[in-house]
Structure formats: C-alpha cells, structure tokens
Amino acid sequence: xxxxxxxxxxxxxxxxxxxxxxxxxxxxxxxxxxxxxxxxxxxxxxxxxxxxxxxxxxxxxxxxxxxxxxxxxxxxxxxxxxxxxxxxxxxxxxxxxxxxxxxxxxxxxxxxxxxxxxxxxxxxxxxxxxxxxxxxxxxxxxxxxxxxxxxxxxxxxxxxxxxxxxxxxxxxxxxxx
Amino acid sequence: xxxxxxxxxxxxxxxxxxxxxxxxxxxxxxxxxxxxxxxxxxxxxxxxxxxxxxxxxxxxxxxxxxxxxxxxxxxxxxxxxxxxxxxxxxxxxxxxxxxxxxxxxxxxxxxxxxxxxxxxxxxxxxxxxxxxxxxxxxxxxxxxxxxxxxxxxxxxxxxxxxxxxxxxxxxxxxxxx
Numbered sequence: 066x067x068x069x070x071x072x073x074x075x076x077x078x079x080x081x082x083x084x085x086x087x088x089x090x091x092x093x094x095x096x097x098x099x100x101x102x103x104x105x106x107x108x109x110x111x112x113x114x115x116x117x118x119x120x121x122x123x124x125x126x127x128x129x130x131x132x133x134x135x136x137x138x139x140x141x142x143x144x145x146x147x148x149x150x151x152x153x154x155x156x157x158x159x160x161x162x163x164x165x166x167x168x169x170x171x172x173x174x175x176x177x178x179x180x181x182x183x184x185x186x187x188x189x190x191x192x193x194x195x196x197x198x199x200x201x202x203x204x205x206x207x208x209x210x211x212x213x214x215x216x217x218x219x220x221x222x223x224x225x226x227x228x229x230x231x232x233x234x235x236x237x238x239x240x241x242x
Numbered sequence: 243x244x245x246x247x248x249x250x251x252x253x254x255x256x257x258x259x260x261x262x263x264x265x266x267x268x269x270x271x272x273x274x275x276x277x278x279x280x281x282x283x284x285x286x287x288x289x290x291x292x293x294x295x296x297x298x299x300x301x302x303x304x305x306x307x308x309x310x311x312x313x314x315x316x317x318x319x320x321x322x323x324x325x326x327x328x329x330x331x332x333x334x335x336x337x338x339x340x341x342x343x344x345x346x347x348x349x350x351x352x353x354x355x356x357x358x359x360x361x362x363x364x365x366x367x368x369x370x371x372x373x374x375x376x377x378x379x380x381x382x383x384x385x386x387x388x389x390x391x392x393x394x395x396x397x398x399x400x401x402x403x404x405x406x407x408x409x410x411x412x413x414x415x416x417x418x419x
Contacts, residue, residue, distance in 0.1 A: 076397065076414070077374070077388035080256045089394055187380065195253070201399045201414055203364065205391030211254035214382030217266055220253065222378045222408035230400035235410055237253070237378055 066168045067214030068175045068191055072185050072210060073198040075231075085122055090200050094230050099227050101198060101234060102226070107133065108221050110176040114163060119179030120153070129167050136171075138163065150231055160186045184212040194238050195220060201231035245352045245368055247320075247360050248385060250375040256384030257357050262299055264303050264363065267377050278375060278411060279403070291340060294319050296356030297330070299413075306333050307417040315340065315359055337363045361389040368385045371415050372397060378408035 073090055074080050081087050113131055115123075117139035123130065124146070135153045137145070145153045156163055160182075167175060177186050186192050197210070220237035227233050250267055251257050258264050287314035290308055292300075294316035295363050300307065301323070312330045314322070322330045333340055337359075344352060354363050363369050374387070 076374075197253075199412070201395070201397040201417075203388060203391060203395040203396070205389075211380060212382075214380060217382070218380040220378040220380070220408070222404060222410060225402055225404050225410050227399060227402050231397070231414075233399060233402050233410075233412055235376070237408075240378075 066164055066173055066175065067193045068177050068186060069106075069110060069157055069194040069196065070177050070186075070192055071103075072178065072183070073200055074210045075200050075204045075207070076200050077203045077205065079204055082204065083208045084217045085118075085208070089204055091191075093200060093202075093232070097229070099189045099228060099230075101228060103230060104207045106196065107176070110174045112136060112167060112172045112174075114138065114167075114177060114182065114184035116179040118181060120241050126174065133176070136163065136167070145229055159190050160191050164191060180208045180210060187211070187218065188214060190218060190239075190241075194236070196234065198232050198234040201233075202204065228232060243341055243350055243352065244370045245341065245354050246283075246287060246371040246373065247354050247363075247365060247369055248280075248373040249355065249360070250294065250377055251387045252379050252381045252384070254380045254382065255310055256381055257387050259381065259384045260297075261337065264384070266379055268379060268380075270409070272300040274406070276405060276407075278409060279406060282374065284353070285364075288350045289313060289344060289349045289351075290353045290355060290356075291315065291344075293356040293359035293361065295358060309321050310353070313340065313344070331332055337366050337368050341368060357385045357387060364388070364395065365391060367395060367416075367418075369395075369416060371413070373413045375409050 069083060073237040113133055113135045115137055117137060136156050137153060140156055140157045142155055158220040177183055221240045223236040224236055225233060225235040249257055290312045292314055294314060297314040306347055313333050314330060316332055317334045319332055329345040354360055396417040398417045400413040400415055402410060
C-alpha cells in the first residue's frame with residue numbers, strides 16, 4: 066500500500082485562502098493548457114481519500130472531476146448525493162483504519178487529498194510520497210498544507226519539474242531509514 | 243537598489259525550530275561539501291540587513307561569518323562587540339527608512355536576512371528577489387519564513403537547482419506588473 070499527496074500550494078504553503086478560495090491559483094496563466102502531470106499521476110493511483118471539507122468543496126464544482134473511486138472521511142456526514150452513489154463512499158475511520166480497510170479491499174496506491182486529511186495522515190507517518198507544486202505567489206494567510214507533527218519526517222527528493230509559467234513541482238518519498 | 247532574501251527552510255516553511263535550533267538543517271549530508279551557491283550569491287550583494295534575533299544567533303557561532311558590511315535592525319540594542327566595530331552597524335529604522343539610508347550610502351544590492359526582518363520587508367513589498375532552498379524534511383513547528391501580508395505578492399520563477407542530497411533551491415523575482 067502506497068499513499069501519495071499531490072497538491073499545489075502558494076510559496077508560503079497555503080492550499081487555499083481561509084474561506085477555501087483558490088482564485089489566486091486558478092488565475093495563473095497557462096497558455097499551453099498544461100495539466101502539470103496530473104493525468105499521468107491519476108493513472109498511477111487506484112483510489113482517492115479526502116476529508117469532508119474537500120469533498121464539499123468539490124461538490125460545488127460544475128462536474129464531478131474524479132474517474133477513480135473516492136473515499137470521504139467524515140464522522141458527521143451520513144450520505145452522498147445520488148449522482149455519486151457507487152463513486153463515493155463515506156468512511157468514519159482513523160487514517161490507519163482507512164489504510165487497513167482499503168488494503169483489504171484490494172487498493173494499493175492511494176491519493177490522499179485535503180488539508181486536514183493530509184495533516185492527520187502525516188501525524189501518523191502514513192504518507193509515502195509528497196508531490197507538491199509551488200505557485201509563485203505569497204498570499205499571506207490561508208489554509209496551510211502542513212501542521213504540527215510529533216517528530217521530524219525526513220524525505221528523499223526524487224525530482225523537480227519547472228513550468229514556463231513559474232510553477233515548480235517537487236516529488237519526494239518518505240525516508241524511513 | 244535591489245533587495246534579496248537568501249534562506250533555507252524545511253518543507254513546511256520553517257527557518258529554525260521555535261528555540262532557534264537549526265540542527266535538522268546542519269545535519270543534512272553534504273558529502274561534496276557543496277555551498278549551494280552561497281559564495282557566488284554573497285559576491286553579488288554589497289551589504290546585509292538582519293534583525294537583532296538573527297544577529298545574536300550569529301554571535302554564538304565560533305567566528306563571524308560575513309565579509310560584507312552588516313546592518314542590524316534593533317530598537318533596543320545599543321552597541322556591538324568591539325571585535326565587530328566597523329563590520330556591523332545598528333540601525334533603528336523602518337524597512338523603508340533602511341533602504342533609503344543604504345541607497346544614500348551607496349549600496350545597491352542588499353541581502354535581507356532573518357525571519358522577522360524578511361517578514362517586515364515583505365509586508366511593505368520591499369523584497370525584489372527570493373532565493374529559497376528547501377531542506378527535504380518536515381519539522382512540524384518552528385519559526386516561519388513567511389507571515390501575514392496586506393495583499394498577495396506575485397513572483398516570477400527564474401530557475402530552480404536541485405542537489406544530490408535533496409536540497410531544492412528556487413530563485414524568484416518580484417512581479418510588480
């Protein structure tokens with residue numbers, strides 16, 4: 066079982082403004098319509114785990130963007146919209162329980178998304194890979210990607226790609242040696 | 243007059259632990275004794291501006307590391323050690339006043355160092371270049387490089403260099419268009 070974070074942040078480490086707004090990210094020029102390797106990445110994973118906050122943000126999009134099965138962590142939400150039955154499942158579990166559950170279900174490569182969910186997985190040292198794209202902008206405040214940890218987590222740098230519009234995507238794997 | 247930040251941070255954006263400790267940064271393997279372009283960078287600047295906190299941290303080092311003139315921003319400190327007379331000057335000024343003063347004094351390329359000092363210059367949009375080296379480690383908490391801003395600051399990405407031990411150095415210039 067491999068867990069991967071794939072996310073974009075501002076230079077100061079925010080994934081969204083405090084109200085969830087990502088205008089500053091969407092407004093980045095992208096004349097070549099680059100997907101920054103997203104489609105290639107999505108092909109490598111077989112399920113997506115996200116928190117309720119991210120799920121409810123995605124529900125506001127004009128269409129459901131995921132072809133892969135999505136598991137939403139929530140202790141409060143009891144159902145998903147009818148249109149997403151079979152595509153989205155709710156789980157009320159700890160990160161460790163989620164991975165155990167998904168392993169038994171045959172999944173082997175999990176995309177972990179959403180600020181609080183990523184943070185809770187990192188706190189239990191359950192993230193194997195980080196793929197973080199830096200948007201060349203300081204926004205000053207917002208929802209941070211990272212948060213408190215019980216101890217340091219060391220990573221190996223695999224590669225960094227840069228894009229003409231200033232995005233810098235770095236790929237790290239957890240170094241547990 | 244050009245102002246440049248040249249600094250290293252953890253993946254989660256800290257320049258030191260809460261107590262100022264940078265063990266996690268110093269302990270990174272560096273078998274080729276790489277200076278990550280530091281000497282080359284220092285040759286491009288003609289003075290260093292730092293806060294009192296950073297200055298007093300540097301005073302604990304075994305030797306004074308700077309060949310360039312250092313200006314220390316402080317409203318409280320009244321003197322510098324005798325050994326540093328002629329090398330270090332104290333200034334009790336705002337960031338804008340400092341730059342005006344240094345311009346009149348003939349300086350044209352300033353290295354701005356130290357968390358609070360960098361943050362105060364950024365709040366007044368007085369930083370022209372950011373050169374940030376990412377150490378491949380999450381430390382969870384500490385002294386952040388960035389802080390609140392009155393408005394977004396957009397940057398152009400100039401180049402990113404990667405090092406065999408996992409450091410990733412990105413160079414940005416302020417985009418004021």
